[in-house]
Amino acid sequence: MSALRTAVIGVGQTRHVVARHDVSIAGLVREAAEEALVDANMDWADIDAVVIGKAPDMFEGVVMPELYLADALGAVGKPMLRVHTAGSVGGSTAIVAAKLVMAGIHERVLTVAFEKQSESNATWGLTVEMPFSSPLVAGAGGYFAPLIRAYIRRSGAPTHIGHLVAVKDRLNALHNPKAHLHLPDIDLATVAESFLLWEPLRYLDVCPSSDGAMALVIGSEQVAKNATGPVAWIHGTAMRSEPTMFAGRDQVNPLAGRKCAADVYAQAGIKDPRKDFDCAEVYVPFSWYEPMWLENLGFCAEGDGWKLTEQGATAMDGDIPWNPSGGVLSSNPIGASGMIRFGEAAQQVRGRAGDYQVPLHTGLALGHAYGGGSQFFSMWVVGASQPQ
C-alpha cells in the first residue's frame, strides 16, 4: 500500500506577538488560513476538509475549539478534525491532514494550528497542581533543565553552547518579519547576563510566549500540478511516541525520536541528513535542544552535537542551517510551533523564504516537532522536486 503523491500548495501565518488583543481565537486562525488560501490561489469553497491542532485546552480554557472555529475556517458542511499531541501537535496535525490526501480521501485539505497564550499563562497550564502531589516542577523549563544538565555532563559540552544557539536563532529571526522576537542587539554577553530562570537555563535561552497561528493547504498530485506557484512535495512523514517515564528510558536522547527520524529518512531516501538536507526547521524551545536534537536526529554521532553548533555548521552560512526562520526560540505559539517548523521547511524548498532563504542544492528540508516530556515526535521531509 503506497501513499499518493501529496504537496504543500499554500502556506500562511500570522505575525507572532506576545498578545493579540484585537482578535478572538477565531480571528487569529482566520488570518493564517486566509493567507494560505491566497498563497494556494484557492477560496473557501475549494477546501474539502479542515484539520486543526492546538496544545492543551487549559491554555485558553476553550474545550473542543474545533466546534467553535467551524465558521471561521469555512468548515460548515465539511469534515473537521482536531489533533492533540501536546507540543508536537503542529507537526502531527499537518501529518494527519497530509494523510487524508495521501490516502486519496480528499483533494485539498486546510490545516491550521494555533495558540493564543495571552488568554492565560502557559507555566500554569503545563504544571497545574493536583491532589496527592507536590508542586515542584515549575513550567516546561523546570522539567527540561535537569535533562539539559544531564546532556552537558554526558557530552562534556562547554557551558556557552546554549548561548550560541540563543544568539544565532535570534539573529536569524531579524530576517523573518513574522517572528515574534526581534532582538538586533543580542550577543553572547547579553544572553550570559540574562536572568537565571531554571539554572542552567537563562532567560534568553528560553522561547517566548506568543499568540499566533500557522496554516497550510495540502493538495493531491493533480492539485499540485495545476498550482499557480511552486509547491513543496512531501517525501515522507513519521510520528512516534513513548511513555514519559519507564525504567531504562533515555530522556536526553529519546528512542522515539531516533526511530521517528530513521523512519522518515528511509521514506525520503535520506542517508546522511547533514549532507542530504539544505536546511532543517527543528523544535528547539530551549537553546540546548539544538545540540541535543542534532544527535537525536542523526546529524552527527552521539556526543558531537555541541561541536556542530560551536563550529557554526548550523548557522545561516554553515553547511546545514538549523532554524533559518529564527525557530521556536523566536516565536512560540505552542500549538502552532510544530506546524511553523513544517511550513517553514516547505517555504525553503519552494524558494519562498524571503530574506532567510537558504541556497537549494538537494532541494530537501526537514520539519520537526516534539512534545510532552520529549515523548511525542512528528517529522516530515519536503522537497522541491516530486518524489521518485
Next chain:
Amino acid sequence: MTAPLMQHHILEYPGGYTRSVGPAVGRYLSGLRDGHIVGVTGSDGRVLVPPTGYDPVTAATLEDYVPVGPAGTVTAFTWVNQPRPGKHHLTHPFAFALVRPDGSDTAMLHVVDAGSPDAMSIGMRVAPRWAPARRGYVTDLEAWVPLADGETPVPAPPNTNEDVSTEPVTGIVTPISLAYDINAGVAASKYLRALSEKRIVGQRAKGSDDVYVPPRGTDPTTGAPTEIEVEVGQVGTVTTYCVVNIPGLSENSPEIPYVCAQILLDGAHTAWFGLVQGLPADEVRMGVRVRAVWADDPGPDARSIKWFEPTGEPDAPYDDYKAYA
C-alpha cells in the same frame, strides 16, 4: 484500606481567562453595555444574533451589523428549579430559553425570569430586563421577562457603572472552574498510604526487576500489571537537577531559589522529582547522596516527604547512575 483514595479538587486558573473577543462579539457586548441588542446580516440575508464574524454558509467575513429587538419570542425553553450559586446568575428558579429577538432569524440562548414554569410557553413574548450597572458582558441583559399584549419593552436605564469605558469592548475575563473528585487509583493509593507510615513502596511486574516509584499499576514497557510491592530505600542519588528561580503559581510552591532534583532511590529503577535542601543551591551536584526528610504528621500525600537532605556519604560515581540521568 484497599479502596482507592479520593480527593475533591477544583481546577481553576487564578483570576480567570482573559478572553479577547474580536470585532463581532465585541460589537455585541458593546451593544449590551449600551442597552441594545446587535445582530449581523449574513450572505443569505438572514439576521444572526449574537452576531458571528464569519458567514456560516460562505465563510465570508460579516460586518453588516443591525439593531434587533428589543422584544423577542421564546422558541424553546427548559425550567431550572434549583439554581446553583456560582453557576447561574439568577438565584431563584428560572427558564433557560432560546429567544428570537424581533428582526432576527436566529434565537439566542439566555434566561427568562418568569416566576413559575406555568408562565412559560413556546411563542410567548418577552422583553429584556437590563442590569442597572453594565460592563460589556452577556449578563448586562440580566434576564428576559414576559411581555403582556399591548405592553412595550422598558428601555435600558442609564448605566450606573461609572468605571466602564464607552470605547468598544475588546475583551472579557471568564472565570472557569471544574470541580471533581480525583481518584488516585489502586496502585498509587498503596504507595500514598505507605507514605503515611514513613515508608516508600514501589511496585514491579512479575518477571521484571524494574521497580516503579511511584507505581502507576502497570509496567509501561510491557503493560503488565505491577502486582508485586517492593519497599525501596529512603536514601538515593541525585541524578540531575535544576535550580528554580521563578516562583510557582501555587501557594504550596517552595520559596525560590530551590533545587528540584531527579532522585534515584536505592532499589528503584526510575528517578522521581524531589526538593533538595540542607546544602546551598550552588553546592548541589549530580551524584550527591540524599535521604528523605519526613513531615511531622505524614499522610497519604507526596508532601509527606518534605524534602531530601544530604547524607554526608561520598558522592555516587557517575557510572552508577548515568543510565538514569
